[in-house]
Amino acid sequence: MITLTTAPIDAAALLAQVADPTRGALTLFVGTVRDVNDGRAVQGIDYQAYGPMAESELRAIVAEAHDEWPGLALAIAHRTGYLALGEASVVIAVGHARRGAALDAQRYCIEQLKARVPIWKREHYADGTREWVDPTRTAATTP
Amino acid sequence: MQILLFASWGDALGASLSLDLPAGCTVKELVDTLRERVPHRELPQPMVAVNQRYAKWDQVILPDDEVAIIPPVAGG
Numbered sequence: 001m002i003t004l005t006t007a008p009i010d011a012a013a014l015l016a017q018v019a020d021p022t023r024g025a026l027t028l029f030v031g032t033v034r035d036v037n038d039g040r041a042v043q044g045i046d047y048q049a050y051g052p053m054a055e056s057e058l059r060a061i062v063a064e065a066h067d068e069w070p071g072l073a074l075a076i077a078h079r080t081g082y083l084a085l086g087e088a089s090v091v092i093a094v095g096h097a098r099r100g101a102a103l104d105a106q107r108y109c110i111e112q113l114k115a116r117v118p119i120w121k122r123e124h125y126a127d128g129t130r131e132w133v134d135p136t137r138t139a140a141t142t143p
Numbered sequence: 144m145q146i147l148l149f150a151s152w153g154d155a156l157g158a159s160l161s162l163d164l165p166a167g168c169t170v171k172e173l174v175d176t177l178r179e180r181v182p183h184r185e186l187p188q189p190m191v192a193v194n195q196r197y198a199k200w201d202q203v204i205l206p207d208d209e210v211a212i213i214p215p216v217a218g219g
Contacts, residue, residue, distance in 0.1 A: 031219050047218075050149055050211055053195040054218075078218060090219050110219060118192070118211075119218030120150035132150045133217040134187050 002058045003077040004049055011091045018073035018095030025099035027106045031090040033083050037133070041126035046082040047089060050118040054078070057117045065108055069101040076109065078119060089121075144204070146173070147211040155184045164204060171200040177212065189214045 001017055003009075015028050033045050062074050073095035083089055092109050096102040114135075122132050146160045156177060164173065170191045178186065190213040191198050197213070204210060 048149060048153075049218075050147065050192070050195075050213070053192055053211065056195055114216070114219040116197075116216065117218045118149065118213050118216050120214065121217045122150070132154075132214070134151070134215045135217050136187060136215045 001075045002055055002062065003075075004051055004054055004080060005077060006079070006081040009077045009079055009088045009091045011088060011093070014075040014077060014091050014093040017075040018093045020073065020095060023071075023073060023095035023097055023102075025094075025096050025102035027094045027099075027102045029090075029092040029106055029110055030088050031110070032088050033085050035085050037123060040123075042085070042123050043126055044082055044084050044124045045089070045121045046124070047078075047080045048120045048122070049078070049080045051080075053118050058113070061109055061112045061117070064112070065105045068108070069096060069105045072096050072101065072105055074105070074109065076113070078113075078117070080119070144206060144208070144210065146177075147209070148177075149212065150214045150217075151186055152177075152189055152212045152214050155181045155186055168204050169200065170198045170202045170204065173204060173210070174212070187214050 011030050019026055035042055058076055066072055075093040078090045094102045094106045120132055122130050124130050144162055144164055146162055148156050192211040192213050193208050
C-alpha cells in the first residue's frame with residue numbers, strides 16, 4: 001500500500017496494515033523533520049513530489065522487495081506540503097515472518113526511496129532563507 | 144511539447160514550460176537547451192524522466208512523450 005498525502009501520517013495505522021499472526025516481526029520506520037541540517041537551524045520543510053512518477057517508483061520498490069523477501073507485507077506513506085519540526089515526512093511499515101527479512105526490507109525501502117523517488121524538500125531556515133536540499137552537494141541526510 | 148520542472152529547476156524556469164524541440168532531440172540536448180535559458184543560475188545536474196521513467200542522455204524525445212526535469216531527489 002502506497003500513499004502520497006498532504007495530511008499527517010498515522011504511523012500506527014500503517015503498522016496495523018502489515019500486522020498479522022503469521023508475521024512475527026513488524027518494523028516501523030518514521031522519518032521526521034529535524035531541527036538542524038549542515039549546521040543550520042531548520043524551522044520546517046516543504047516537500048514537493050512529481051506525484052504520478054513518485055507513486056510508480058514506490059510501487060516498483062515494493063515489487064522489488066516482494067521479489068527479494070517473499071511473504072513480505074509493506075505499507076509506505078510520504079507526506080507532501082509544509083511540515084513543521086518533528087512531523088513525520090515518511091513512514092514505512094514492514095511485516096514478515098522473520099525479523100531478518102523485515103529489517104533488511106525496511107532498510108532497502110528507505111534507501112531506495114531516498115535514492116530514486118522524485119520527491120524534493122526545501123528547508124526553511126531560522127534566518128528566513130529557504131533552500132532546496134541537494135544530497136549530491138551536501139551531507140544533507142534528513143530522513 | 145510540455146516540460147515539467149521541479150524544485151530548483153522549477154524555481155528557475157517555471158513548473159511547466161512549452162518548448163518546440165527539433166525532431167530527434169535527445170534528453171541531453173533538451174537539458175542543454177534549458178540551461179541556455181538561465182545561464183546565470185547554478186542548477187544541479189538533473190535526471191530526466193520520459194513517460195515517468197528515468198531516461199538515458201541519448202534517448203530521443205518523441206512529440207507525445209511526457210518529459211520531466213528531475214533535480215537530485217531528496218525524499219524521506
